[in-house]
Amino acid sequence: MPLTDVPTIEVSTEIAAAPSTVWSLVSDPRNIARWSPQNFKTFLRGRPQVGAKFVNLNRRGLLIWPTQSMIVRYxxxxxxxxxVRENWxxxxxxxxxxxxxxxLIERREAPKGISDLSVRLTNMAFGGTDAxxxxxxxxxxxxxxxxxxEAERG
Structure with a gap:
């Protein structure tokens, strides 16, 4: 049974750079690996647009796992x-x-909850969903x- 009623996680920052500069960085999911402590590589099929699919390689310590994603808003x-296909x-x-x-706002939402498989794996490998x-x-x-x-360096 999926975990429902999952709170949105959201953080934001003020950047002294034009929106076009910031957009040029965040509009391509392959760039995420440069900044994310979890994602270390992204393989995008085609160009960034609605419907484009990509695979992320993620890590935490010695644990490495792939996820499959699709751009849903662009x-x-x-x-x-x-x-993210695996956890919704x-x-x-x-x-x-x-x-x-x-x-710039980064947000993680779970409008359909989080898949049962992901909840079980998170409980086993990451100390539970809250942690x-x-x-x-x-x-x-x-x-x-x-x-x-990066944006402010130009």
């Missing part, structure tokens, strides 16, 4: 979101212009800090 200069979660980057640059959610939030904060640094 609104240039605004949002790129993908759904939707991850997104949202770019919002501000008077001084850009607000893993906290780890994901910390990782998202690190990811946005790295994107911010």
């Amino acid at each position: 609104d240039p200069e605004r949002e790129m979101a993908f759904r 979660t939707v991850w997104s980057f949202v770019v919002e212009p501000t008077a001084t640059g850009t607000t 893993f959610a906290a780890e994901l939030r910390d990782g998202m904060t690190d990811t946005l800090a790295k994107i911010k640094a």
Whole structure:
């Protein structure tokens, strides 16, 4: 039975760079490996657009696992979101212009819950869903800090 009523995880940062600069970084899922503490490689089929599929290789310590994803929202200069097949979660980057640059939001949602298989594996390998959610939030904060640094360097 899937885990339902899963809270959204969301972090944001202010970036002193134009939205187009930030978008150029977050619009291609292959770039995520440069910043993510969990993802270390992405293989994208085709170009980033709605319906494009990709495989992520993820790691935590000695544990390595693949996930399959598909881009479900792709609104240039605004949002790129993908759904992870194995756990049903939707991850997104949202770019919002501000008077001084850009607000970048990273979000993990579970509108259909989290698959039973993923919950069982998370409980076995990652200390449970609550502990893993906290780890994901910390990782998202690190990811946005790295994107911010890269965008502001130009």
